[in-house]
Amino acid sequence: MTTLNVDSRGTACPGPITDLIRAYKKAQNGDLIVLVANDPGAVPDSKAWCERTKNEFVGSKDVESAFEITIRVTGKKA
């Protein structure tokens, strides 16, 4: 299992989701993607994206005027 850290601070919609999707393409099931963004839209957008792609939205927390969003990759075909 690998953790992919994605820093999307300073980017606004669709920046963080673009970064998330690009990281997801390189990830494998079981990996964690930790996305840091200061665009408030990044949290609901990541949640919606996880629901649609059957990946797991582990949670989000505030860190230094940004949001840290953790996603577990579970949706990829075997």
Next chain:
Amino acid sequence: MKNIAIIGSGAGGLITSSKLAKDLSKEIKNGEVTITLFDKKREQEFQPGYLEVAFRGTDPSKIRRPVKKLVSSGVKMIYDNVEKVDLADRYVKTEGSSEKINYDYIIISTGSSPDYDQIDGLKQANMDFHTDAYNASLIYNRISSIKSGKIVVGIGGLPYKCPPSPNESAFMLDEYFRKKGIRDDVEIVYITPFTRIYSAESINEVIEPMYERRDIESITAFNTDTVDDEKKEITSLEGETLKYDYLFLTPPHKPAGFLKGSDMSDEDGWVKVDKKDLHITTYDNGFAIGDTTNIPISKAGVEAHLEGVVVANNIAAEITGTEQKIKFTGRTQCSMETGFHKATFVVGTYDRPVEKIEPSTMNYMEKKVMEKIYWGSLHGHYEWLFKYHFKKDYFEK
């Protein structure tokens, strides 16, 4: 003597060289400054015109111009591609020569292009309108013979240039087949890895109802993984499959090859720059503009242009000692044609989210004006108009 090297004679490289040549004309005449532009292309194409070529049958020759007509006086053109930039020792090397060409300032504006290697099977199956005008013209030949079937368009991977262009292809195909009177026999499906038909919510609110009205099916959160042209089937990363008869997907894009693995670039080769003054974060004497940067805004010509103006201004200010430095505001302005002579624009800055702009004929006309003035704008003939149009977004002090 100050030598300025600009790599790439596209939308960004040309305006940068033109503005530098204008601002430093005295110094160039006095032999104190040289400006050299590198690119092996001898013709440039108006890339937004690829949509017209692909979906309206415009002749590719109408959107091409010889580079020699686009290069401003005072700029030396070297028709060769650069294969190495050494930022530490300040030299470039071209593919066709072993000579090290020294510079004092460098601007990398090598754009982006489709990267078919990222998606197995896509090359064999797909026709795109992002590679060049010739490839776009092949799409028009193909659609001219379509009588019925399922066309899949949309975003094959990220990043790519001109965010609205895949949406435009769906609208323009809809218009084409409606005008031909066979729209009921042709299914148009739009796929995207985003959770909305257009990634920014404000524009999505405008176009989602239009997709419904125009009977364009949309499949969101679809991450294209592989394409099997024999089965005529796309498989997503999640294992879903989608059948097609004709595929005109926008492939993910890549930067120029020499940038991958370089210490100025991120792991995919996009050049890491400061998003306001465009200097390469690892070196102060180098800049990058346009599609090749990793800045978090769309890859589009307007951005490349405004960034070029900022960089040219700042280099000229440093050389002439005026020190009147300016910054890029992150202004975007991508037109999205919605068919039947209407268009909207994707407009925002670093500080302002994308606006909601309803499609209108006025917007369409504005887009047409841009087509008319494009070549002249590369010489810097329309900066007065851009200054007026973009107002405080033109640059920031």
